[in-house]
Amino acid sequence: xxxxxxxxxxxxxxxxxxxxxxxxxxxxxxxxxxxxxxxxxxxxxxxxxxxxxxxxxxxxxxxxxxxxxxxxxxxxxxxxxxxxxxxxxxxxxxxxxxxxxxxxxxxxxxxxxxxxxxxxxxxxxxxxxxxxxxxxxxxxxxxxxxxxxxxxxxxxxxxxxxxxxxxxxxxxxxxxxxxxxxxxxxxxxxxxxxxxxxxxxxxxxxxxxxxxxxxxxxxxxxxxxxxxxxxxxxxxxxxxxxxxxxxxxxxxxxxxxxxxxxxxxxxxxxxxxxxxxxxxxxxxxxxxxxxxxxxxxxxxxxxxxxxxxxxxxxxxxxxxxxxxxxxxxxxxxxxxxxxxxxxxxxxxxxxxxxxxxxxxxxxxxxxxxxxxxxxxxxxxxxxxxxxxxxxxxxxxxxxxxxxxxxxxxxxxxxxxxxxxxxxxxxxxxxxxxxxxxxxxxxxxxxxxxxxxxxxxxxxxxxxxxxxxxxxxxxxxxxxxxxxxxxxxxxxxxxxxxxxxxxxxxxxxxxxxxxxxxxxxxxxxxxxxxxxxxxxxxxxxxxxxxxxxxxxxxxxxxxxxxxxxxxxxxxxxxxxxxxxxxxxxxxxxxxxxxxxxxxxxxxxxxxxxxxxxxxxxxxxxxxxxxxxxxxxxxxxxxxxxxxxxxx
Numbered sequence: 001x002x003x004x005x006x007x008x009x010x011x012x013x014x015x016x017x018x019x020x021x022x023x024x025x026x027x028x029x030x031x032x033x034x035x036x037x038x039x040x041x042x043x044x045x046x047x048x049x050x051x052x053x054x055x056x057x058x059x060x061x062x063x064x065x066x067x068x069x070x071x072x073x074x075x076x077x078x079x080x081x082x083x084x085x086x087x088x089x090x091x092x093x094x095x096x097x098x099x100x101x102x103x104x105x106x107x108x109x110x111x112x113x114x115x116x117x118x119x120x121x122x123x124x125x126x127x128x129x130x131x132x133x134x135x136x137x138x139x140x141x142x143x144x145x146x147x148x149x150x151x152x153x154x155x156x157x158x159x160x161x162x163x164x165x166x167x168x169x170x171x172x173x174x175x176x177x178x179x180x181x182x183x184x185x186x187x188x189x190x191x192x193x194x195x196x197x198x199x200x201x202x203x204x205x206x207x208x209x210x211x212x213x214x215x216x217x218x219x220x221x222x223x224x225x226x227x228x229x230x231x232x233x234x235x236x237x238x239x240x241x242x243x244x245x246x247x248x249x250x251x252x253x254x255x256x257x258x259x260x261x262x263x264x265x266x267x268x269x270x271x272x273x274x275x276x277x278x279x280x281x282x283x284x285x286x287x288x289x290x291x292x293x294x295x296x297x298x299x300x301x302x303x304x305x306x307x308x309x310x311x312x313x314x315x316x317x318x319x320x321x322x323x324x325x326x327x328x329x330x331x332x333x334x335x336x337x338x339x340x341x342x343x344x345x346x347x348x349x350x351x352x353x354x355x356x357x358x359x360x361x362x363x364x365x366x367x368x369x370x371x372x373x374x375x376x377x378x379x380x381x382x383x384x385x386x387x388x389x390x391x392x393x394x395x396x397x398x399x400x401x402x403x404x405x406x407x408x409x410x411x412x413x414x415x416x417x418x419x420x421x422x423x424x425x426x427x428x429x430x431x432x433x434x435x436x437x438x439x440x441x442x443x444x445x446x447x448x449x450x451x452x453x454x455x456x457x458x459x460x461x462x463x464x465x466x467x468x469x470x471x472x473x474x475x476x477x478x479x480x481x482x483x484x485x486x487x488x489x490x491x492x493x494x495x496x497x498x499x500x501x502x503x504x505x506x507x508x509x510x511x512x513x514x515x516x517x518x519x520x521x522x523x524x525x526x527x528x529x530x531x532x533x534x535x536x537x538x539x540x541x542x543x544x545x546x547x548x549x550x551x552x553x554x555x556x557x558x559x560x561x562x563x564x565x566x567x568x569x570x571x572x573x574x575x576x577x578x579x580x581x582x583x584x585x586x587x588x589x590x591x592x593x594x595x596x597x598x599x600x601x602x603x604x605x606x607x608x609x610x611x612x613x614x615x616x617x618x619x620x621x622x623x624x625x626x627x628x629x630x631x632x633x634x635x636x637x638x639x640x641x642x643x644x645x646x
Contacts, residue, residue: 010294011293028265036232043074066097070232075119078123097133097164166243179217185216234567297322298312346574364576372514383466388473410450418437462597465595488534512551519558521539560642576640580635
């Protein structure tokens with residue numbers, strides 16, 4: 001997890017109202033950290049404090065530890081505290097939260113094994129104090145195993161502290177929506193939504209996902225003396241808001257934590273976006289009304305009263321808690337006109353700037369023209385999926401467009417696609433390696449892992465698809481498509497390496513060679529694989545390197561952030577909106593079609609069943625519809641961007 005975030009100006013004025021007024025909708029004490037890293041350190045500090053307090057009393061500290069991805073940075077911080085600050089875990093007894101079923105400790109997706117590898121084996125917890133849920137018992141013995149695990153917790157006097165992540169549907173552990181709030185440790189069936197999310201984050205395809213799991217029950221969790229819940233990503237925002245501000249319900253298992261007497265929540269700003277004090281802070285306190293924050297409130301008001309901007313009335317503002325905005329900025333009509341013009345000025349059919357035109361109200365400067373443009377694409381298809389229409393405009397309008405594919409995307413090619421590709425080559429009379437490739441695939445089915453040669457082939461397939469998409473937009477695929485193959489990605493599995501200096505140097509060297517006037521990069525934080533987040537860190541880290549080395553061309557370069565197939569920018573954040581004609585939407589769709597390996601049988605589909613072209617069109621058409629509802633011109637589709645000030 002990184003420090004990448006967009007600075008949001010405006011909002012609640014700190015200290016203007018007492019914190020209990022600002023948080024009056026929140027039913028669980030909640031701390032919002034500035035960054036995920038800050039939040040992760042807060043959790044680690046509280047765990048360490050609990051351990052130290054128990055040790056000072058000569059007592060054991062009974063910890064319940066979450067598995068999965070969310071707590072990994074917390075565990076790394078605890079390991080650091082152990083090695084650098086002398087934090088001892090010798091008095092700690094550990095109980096794990098859950099495990100897939102069936103699952104043995106030697107399997108790569110074993111949650112208990114990962115917990116041991118990432119944390120327990122790196123500190124001084126005594127082996128006899130480690131109680132990890134096992135997923136290897138016979139189905140007939142599973143019930144007794146779960147009862148025994150529950151009894152072990154009771155024999156230790158219960159959990160002193162348990163730390164928990166939250167699932168996108170409000171799960172805690174593997175307690176799915178609909179779970180009884182009185183449930184104990186037990187074997188459960190995993191819901192389809194959970195399994196699809198797991199296919200994106202952990203497993204090498206949907207077929208390898210276990211159908212069941214063993215988990216601590218909600219009652220077991222709530223019986224802990226202290227509970228710390230945390231979340232770091234935007235895909236958790238809805239569940240987090242329901243947990244903290246919603247009603248207690250079996251359909252939102254984490255909402256039961258509202259009844260706990262010693263539960264706290266620690267969030268990054270991204271995970272807190274749906275809380276009232278972040279989403280609609282004018283409802284709970286006095287605000288700093290910056291231009292974009294004013295735009296945020298006005299758009300919210302339009303949607304609430306179902307009116308376009310220029311039809312909002314004085315009463316609309318007063319009746320919906322926006323009297324403070326009127327007091328600070330004056331007449332409602334002037335606010336309407338100001339926000340309307342500001343939003344209107346984001347719309348431009350010239351994403352690279354319009355030559356020989358007044359650019360005082362345009363999002364992009366007119367000169368130089370043509371511009372050298374670099375599009376960073378995390379995977380080999382994000383460029384056309386996320387900003388294909390803008391890509392078309394930049395190319396058609398004469399700019400020197402280069403696409404830099406940051407990763408190979410090799411693990412997202414189905415084995416059947418490889419076999420079909422080599423069968424096609426054989427049928428066309430080219431080199432016959434069909435049987436050789438079939439053997440590679442059969443070997444993969446035995447070991448569960450792609451060998452280097454199979455990964456090389458899959459990477460080649462994705463490169464060919466990306467080059468075909470570039471050609472469809474008029475680019476020279478030899479000189480203007482670039483494949484960076486950043487090392488962090490090249491592990492051959494869903495689990496990736498941390499971003500390293502080697503990654504940054506590759507991006508920095510490429511940028512120094514290109515010296516672009518414009519950069520486009522994916523600003524997603526919700527990519528289920530985490531690749532988009534790492535890729536934006538690579539771009540920003542490379543830019544910082546170049547700044548430190550005195551690269552003057554950066555003074556004449558602008559960075560525009562797009563989003564991918566999972567989310568779109570809120571209109572209050574948008575700096576440039578590029579409208580697409582019906583024909584451009586079709587051209588974009590056809591470019592996405594060039595990525596044949598990603599159609600229909602993608603190994604990591606997530607819970608969204610739509611194909612990428614459908615997601616892209618729905619997203620851009622919804623954005624166009626929202627502009628239309630606010631009183632702007634009606635377009636077929638719109639792609640939107642945020643200007644990142646580096």
